[in-house]
Amino acid sequence: MRTSWADSVANSQAENPTTGASDNNSSFHPARSTYVPPHLRNRPPSSDPPAPSQSAPPPANDRVGNSGPAAGPAWGAGSSRHDAGRPGYVSSGGRNVGGWNNRSGGWDRGRDREVNPFADEDITEPAFSDQENTVINFDAYEDIPVETSGDNVPPPVNTFAEIDLGEALNLNIRRCKYVKPTPVQRHAIPISLGGRDLMACAQTGSGKTAAFCFPIISGIMQGQYAQRPRGARTVYPLALILSPTRELSCQIHEETRKFSYQTGVKVVVAYGGAPINQQLRELERGVDILVATPGRLVDLLERARVSLQMIRYLALDEADRMLDMGFEPQIRKIVEQMDMPPPGLRQTMLFSATFPKEIQRLASDFLSNYIFLAVGRVGSSTDLIVQRVEFVHESDKRSHLMDLLHAQRENGVHGKQSLTLVFVETKKGADALEHWLCMNGFPATTIHGDRTQQEREQALRSFKSGNTPILVATDVAARGLDIPHVAHVVNFDLPNDIDDYVHRIGRTGRAGKSGLATAFFNENNLSMAKPLADLMQEANQEVPAWLTRYASRVSYGGGGRNRRSGGGRFGGRDFRRESSFTRGADFYGGGNSSGGYGVPGGYGGAPGGYGPSNGMTSAWD
């Protein structure tokens, strides 16, 4: 019933044959007609054993790694490698014997208890049987503009096969049915494998988690890390992944577990609102990658149950959020004031769909000689999301929402209602709207920070399963959550920041599928008129004339913080490109005129600087 891996390729090619025609700015067009899936690549004409069937995961006690029929086909000798400068790598002539899975630490005994994270795949979405839709529509990503800046940017890859991620990880990639890397993965993975720090700005739903997870897992598998101290009850993770909400941390954990299945790399999640004792027990069983929200991590650090002194990889998901006003002190405490190795001694990766310049400036404190990567337009899935704005007075919002929901119910696809995510401004407002919807016969639930963690997770489960096809949410659900089958995002209350809008609408149109986003605009949202109109225009959306009129009245005080003015097509642009020419002392925190971004060589004509003629590559060139 699931399509096979090869069929997925065929399907994704057949589904959307015309996508490539529109964008004249793209300079890279992978030769789709000659595409060969990774498991068929680099294969000598005969003699190699067949690739394993990805529809039949091996039993849970399957031997790990180097032996068995899976070894070989994906890594032909002579395929290009990006292992330069990675300490500890052992080249093994294309057969990956010996370089992998020889970590010390001896918790192999725990491995046979490792729960198969792929086992419950088919029962998690009982309401949706069209499994082929879970395959990413790659053609939707073919023509995406890419911009990189920094010293010696490693070239992108076109397939997973040409990256030496290791047998066990590649097997998991196949189990996940990832056919080929998404644009952000194509660029970010070689950068990370090259040992470089990275600030990456990529559209919502484009596979950022895998982009930072694969190099971490691969690096840990290869690393000959010194025996970690075994302090009384302290654990010493090698990698830390931080995210701004508990649900997102959960999701990253789930995903990372799949990627690390039978690799010997242990992933543990820690977040607030859940009993700490169970998390402590998990930690005591060993942890290589710790996924956490900031508050609970600080708690664990203060109890000395976790030490960061062995951290080799730090990833901040939704990094701009993590560094905004509310979170910044906590993040600085974790990254700068505990025992984490400084930039240069760890590898740091920051990911988000949006990256305002002022946040980039803060973030550069955490980075060393980093590469900036921007993939896609205006931080959004743009073309895949149809955006509508309607003028709705505050008092009319509920009845207007009901009209939308009625229409959607009647248009219901295949008899089942598609999922609708409704964003509101306040927690009280969320409860009130949920109650009203339920009273009016619409099965709704709500997620916000005043609910218990149990309630939050239950709400999300109920929504995902289609049991409660309407979810009323505050911004707690705005970022990162990957909820399949969200057909419609309603901004019942518009946010005050255009970046929040970008993240919210990004809950639909995921994995290359289309989606609809409707915003209710009224006199309370005047400050959003211009940023919203600009964003929609850049995304080739139809902008109502009335909104353009509001937008042209420039007197609204900039409350919407139109960071994109003059910003052009990219959701993110490397702030170093501008600051290196303005040289304002305020950008450098005073006096620190060359090393402020960890960029050796400064900004002048020196080799490795940021002159327009060197140290920069771009997909446009």
Add this chain to the structure above:
DNA sequence: AAAAAAG
């Protein structure tokens, strides 16, 4: 001003 994140 609101949201999130520790209990």
